[in-house]
Amino acid sequence: MIDFQKVAYSYGGGELLSEVSLTLAPGSFHFLTGPSGSGKTTLIKLCYGELLATAGRVNVFDADVRSLSRDGVAAMRRRIGVVHQDCQFLDHLPLAENVALPLTVSGRDADAADLADLLTWVGLKPLSAQRPPELSGGERQRAALARAVIMSPDVILADEPTGNVDWEMSQRLMQLLIELNRMGKTILIATHDLNLIRSTKSQVPARVLRIRNRRLQLAGSDL
Amino acid sequence: MRAPFARLTAVFAGDRQADRVVPPTGIIARLTGFTAAAMAFLAVFALALSLASGRLAERWSSALANSATIRISxxxxxxxxxxxxxxxxxxxxxxxxxxxxxxxxxxxxxxxxxxxxxxxxxxxxxxxxxxxxxxxxxxxxxxxxxxxxxxxxGALLDDHSRWRRPLALAADRLRLLGLISIVLLAGAMAAMITLAANAALAANAQVIRVLRLVGARDTYIARAFVRRFTARTLGGAVAGTGLGMLAVALMPSAQPDGGFLTGLGFTGIRWLWPLMIPPLAGLVAFAATRVAAFRTLKGLS
Incomplete structure (x- = not known):
């Protein structure tokens, strides 16, 4: 699905990621951890082409991201659901229309019943007419997850999806992601919450990747 | 030839959902409509001036070619x-x-x-x-x-060329000036719409970013802006053209001895000419917004 080959990313004269090699196989579940500022968000952005590697090669769905046209990047992003750290909503649209946005921009109509089911699944059905600024942090995270899965993408990337929510809500969000993984979706979650990783690993065979000193390594029992 | 036509029809076909993803542009859109109306109003007068000058040039040229006078003192x-x-x-x-x-x-x-x-x-x-x-x-x-x-x-031949030729030339130049004014108005409108579109695109940078992140193509995003500015310009131009035609219609009608100004109105089928102004304004808005939108989008990831 996603394959990094000796990828580096530099910004402002300094190298943020170096020699990163990574393969996300179909149906796999990965955590990406590391201290704040270590490059987790950068790595996620490299996966969906918001950033381009300064060295090495990023292949997504067997295509080099660098070689994709702008329409090609758009088509690729329709196959990847992303839960952004800051959610990235359109504040002038109600929640339901924000969740359906990936369908809207691809020229498809959202089936009302399917949309209602999805909002019920994330527990936001009663809030579907609210606008994003009226929602709490947890509600926004769940709405972002709903938007990420509405196109039934092959890959779901989540950047600190539990960053703004309490433990109970973070468990609920993780259950949703575990459920999606069981449906065959490839999941990559960036988080620095080790307790969350431990509790999830007890339910799903997840691999944990850690960014340390600009390089990516597989975390082991030291978690 | 088919691709530009398809792009144009796609804009006018409308897409309620696509229109909603870009928030209302408020004062920018209203000013665009007002400016288009003012430009169209002026274009009607420039067109009337050009057509009247054309008629005058033809009349004088024809008289120049066919008549002369002999004065006997x-x-x-x-x-x-x-x-x-x-x-x-x-x-x-x-x-x-x-x-x-x-x-x-x-x-x-x-x-x-x-x-x-x-x-x-x-x-x-x-x-x-x-x-x-x-x-x-x-x-x-x-x-x-x-x-x-x-x-x-005592007979002196006057073949009228002394005074009719410069007058016919002046009328021709006046017609040319009218046409140049219309072209300049179209250029000014394009510049104004480009500025307005750039301002709207800059104000909606975050919206555009979100749309790109969820997989929107540049064409989809650009179309939402193009449709909005084209519609505003078209609406303004229709209003401005209507007012301009009304003002021309209310001018004193052409009199044989009334001089040039009373002949400024449109005659017969020439009343159809100003109806070309709104579609032309729409085309200018379409092209200007499209170029501005794609230039801005190319700068975003």
Whole structure:
């Protein structure tokens, strides 16, 4: 699905990621951890082409991201659901229309019943007419997850999806992601919450990747 | 040829959902409509000026090509003799279709605008005028002048070219200026819409970013802006053109002796010409917004 080959990313004269090699196989579940500022968000952005590697090669769905046209990047992003750290909503649209946005921009109509089911699944059905600024942090995270899965993408990337929510809500969000993984979706979650990783690993065979000193390594029992 | 047409029809086909993803642009959109209305209003007048100048140039050019006048100034006793001599000469001059001496009544009418009605013409040394109509080939003015000076020394040929040619040229230039004004108005409108579109795109940078992140193509995002600005411009141009046509219609109607300004209105089928202004304004808005939108989008990841 996603394959990094000796990828580096530099910004402002300094190298943020170096020699990163990574393969996300179909149906796999990965955590990406590391201290704040270590490059987790950068790595996620490299996966969906918001950033381009300064060295090495990023292949997504067997295509080099660098070689994709702008329409090609758009088509690729329709196959990847992303839960952004800051959610990235359109504040002038109600929640339901924000969740359906990936369908809207691809020229498809959202089936009302399917949309209602999805909002019920994330527990936001009663809030579907609210606008994003009226929602709490947890509600926004769940709405972002709903938007990420509405196109039934092959890959779901989540950047600190539990960053703004309490433990109970973070468990609920993780259950949703575990459920999606069981449906065959490839999941990559960036988080620095080790307790969350431990509790999830007890339910799903997840691999944990850690960014340390600009390089990516597989975390082991030291978690 | 089909691709641009398809792009155009896609814009006018409308997409309610796509329109909603871009928030209302408020004052920018309203100013765009107002400016388009003002430009269209001015364009109607520029067009009216250009068409009226065209009519004037044609009228003067046609008169220049087909007529001439001979003025006979002679003592009262010789006037009739010289007039007969001139008419005789004209009869035998190739290129002259007809020639006739104006009556006293016709001469009085010609002088009325300057001296007022009730002019006692018999008491004034008024020259005798002879009106000449040419054939299509025209006549040899220099040869005629030489014959006249030999046989009717008081006769002076005026082939009108001295004053009609510069006037026809001036009218032609005025028509050109009217057309240049329309082109400049279209250019100013394009510049204004480009600025407005750039401002709207900059104000919606975050919206565009989100749309790109969820997989929107540049065409989809650009179309939302293009449709909005094209519709605003079209609406404004329709209003401005309507007001402009009304203002032209309310101008005094053309009078034969009313001069240039009373002939400024449109005539007959020419009333259809200003109806071209709104679609042209829409096309200018479409092209300007599209170029601005794609240039901005190319700068985003």
């Amino acid at each position: 002679a003592p009262a006793g010789q006037m009739e003799t010289q007039t007969r001599a001139v008419l005789r000469i004209l009869k035998t001059t190739p290129g002259i279709a007809s020639a006739r001496a104006l009556t006293r009544e016709e001469e009085r009418k010609l002088l009325t605008p300057w001296f007022g009605p009730g002019l006692a013409l018999d008491n004034l040394p008024i020259p005798q005028l002879i009106d000449i109509r040419e054939t299509g080939t025209g006549f040899d003015a220099e040869g005629l002048r030489q014959r006249l000076s030999a046989e009717a020394p």
